[in-house]
Amino acid sequence: MSVRVDLGPAGQLPEGEVMQVSADTSGHSGDIALVHAEDGGFYALDDECSHEAVALSGGFVEEDTLECPKHASAFCLKTGVPETLPAITPVKTHLVTVEEGNLILHPGTPHPEAGS
Secondary structure (H helix, E strand, C coil), X not given: CCCCEEEEEHHHCCCCXXXXXXXXXXCCCXXXXXXXXXXXXXXXXXXXXXXXXXXXXXXXXXXXXXXXXXXXXXXXXXXXXXXXXXXXXXXXEEEEEEECCEEEEECCCCCHHHCC
């Protein structure tokens, strides 16, 4: 893990909510959607639906997916794979850890279940 971005206290993002982490903050090539899932875990995906250029951070958390606000494609939080149409292309995931109560984003490092 080369890049680590401290996003502050984990408590700032309520369960079931999403926030956008700008490319300026993360140093990544694009914005990232940071999700506090219903399972209590934190996940991060590229903040652009692969079907149409819509910010996923404006979407809805449903169990272990993030649903695009425009056409309702649901992306797996761990793998980035779309589970519903119309999207057919996965979005990239980014590892998120909680260290000493703070959210640490590792942009460019995929979630372990995402593969490569």
